[in-house]
Amino acid sequence: MARIVLDQLHKRFGDFVAVENSSLVVEDGEFFVLLGPSGCGKTTTLRMIAGLELPTSGQILLGEEDVTFKRAAARDIAFVFQLFALYPHMTVRQNLTFPLRMQGTSRAEIKSRVAEVARLLRIEHILKQPVGGLAGGDRQRVALGRAIIRRPDAFLMDEPLGTLDAEFRELMCDELRQLHERIGATTVYVTHDQIEAMAMADRIAIMNKGRVLQVGPPADVYARPSSLFVAAFIGSPAMNLLPAEGPLAPGATSLRLGDVTLAIPAPAVGIAHDKVVLGVRPEHITIGAGPLSGEVFGAEYMGARQIVTVDTPAGRLRVRAPNNQKLAIGEQVALDFVTDRIVLFDGESEQALPTQDASLLQEAVDG
């Protein structure tokens, strides 16, 4: 297995810059997710790691080796496009062994690897069956098996669960993650689905317009988004982002939001202009008492919780409330924010403001 290093990777298609000077390190054995909207450059980045695209400039290291301009076949990498891509006329065993037979692996070696992979994926009982008649989950496992059996240095996966319906996707998410725990292979996984990313990743890189905006463990990226884009992209429902009034002095402890004054975590730097954005997650707003008032627009029951939409003079807010809190449409409610979970952004640069007591906040995040 191997560490993957991307150094100042740049890819241009004609006038279009798909990936812009991106640097990343994927650690050995890590499950690393490239996350972003369509067109953000995540798939191009993955294809460059695979060798399916050559970078315009920059360098790619796989382990200690510079593979930047090596052919795809010369890189010890398995690329899983669509997990469903199987040879329909072959049996499960034939599908599994196909990549090995192409490589000229010995019969004895093939036999022992098939046994190992089949046990790992729990498909021993269907090895003789044609893949045509298999249920969705089994087909998915066979396709995975075909990637694993080569024992590559790294797995690259491009939205492998994209075409599945929700119920099945959740199941496969779990299986993929558990498989990763068992074989510990370096995995780079591309998705536009932030829930998938949060659930599976050791670390996430969020991309937009060809640039890597933030890299970190899911919980950190969630709690401390570095920009407005990341704040809005991660989390469901999204972080509430409210326009507030500047300027803001370094160390300020309160902020004007429409007619009300709210306590805020003291920023380490100030904002000279008047565009400040206050970010607060739906679970860090409480309904009951507080300085901000609003009217309930709707309440959505979701079983374990409910999401309440409240219209306030400062804007429309989503609040995560206990599922037994009774709220009627049109009802007037008072809201309060959990002060130390508020994230402030510079509305012009769209970057988050560091807080004065970042260390204390980090502690709150870590528990």
Next chain:
Amino acid sequence: MAEVRLEGVTKRFKTVTAVDQLSLTVADGEFVVLLGPTGVGKTTTLRTVAGLERPDAGRVFIGGEDVTRLAPAERDVSFVFQQFSLYPHLSVYENLAFPLKAPSRRVPADEIKRRVPEIARMLRIDHKLKNRATQLSGGEMQRVAIGRALVRRPRVYLMDEPLSSLDAKLREDLRIELKRIQLELGATILYVTHDQIEAMTLADRVGVLRDGQLEQLDSPRAIYRRPNSIYVAQRLGSPAINLVSPAALGLSQAPAGAGIVGLRPEDLHLGVGEGRQARVLQVEHLGAESVVRLNLEGITLQALQDQARPVAEGDLLPIAFAPEALLFFDTEGRLMQPEAQHVG
């Protein structure tokens, strides 16, 4: 608006029975969502109400009138499909006005002028009325498609996964808008989806389908808290409900005949009380909450935890749950009635 009633509707395609003696009433002004995985018969049911399929047996009533033999156009229903179908050469305004201009409907011109901007405002596309349909984003196009259905005042709206082609953020926004508009119009809506969140958040009542039959029809809260079978319990809730044998949970006094006990992940509490100890296998951070996978003496359980309480892989924690949170199912997978449940 009007009531929709299905009586013993059966629809077969060759050897497959897609809908099997289904009876269902959607009250006037009610929002009913049919939920189920692919191939369960929900779209066929909807198409039968629309008149796009003719049932092999049973009858369909709209507003008390037997419409089983009527053509789709004679039923006065609006249908929203999964994929938006707009006239690309027309503006948003013209697309919205089109259904009202049909000669058979005879909507007066000033009425059209009033209704189109009103619907556009509700769906927040009023600033795009002059744009061509092709100049819109995917989300805007689907809003126009929904708007085209809503601009008419049919007796019933029928919707087949209208939000499924949208990205997650837009789906969230449109979901709450659609519910609000339904309340404002007092619209009767029969809506089909495989997305449990849509079903729970939109519906007055959710109908869970299984093999062409209605397994349960109830309010979202009732269906979530009191699913009448294991099948229904598994359709709702994310992460999925824990289903284990009563002995595995260490229940000494399970009711007689109980085969399986269900416990929602949010009802499984960690680190409180003196209960049995479970080992944390894995923690998934989902933002506001985490899913904790546990090993309880060889049984895997999932707990949903608020992020405020940190747990780490490898921790050994006592588990706790309230007795009333337990759902007992018999060996056939049916929910046992509370009076039959004598839990100590």
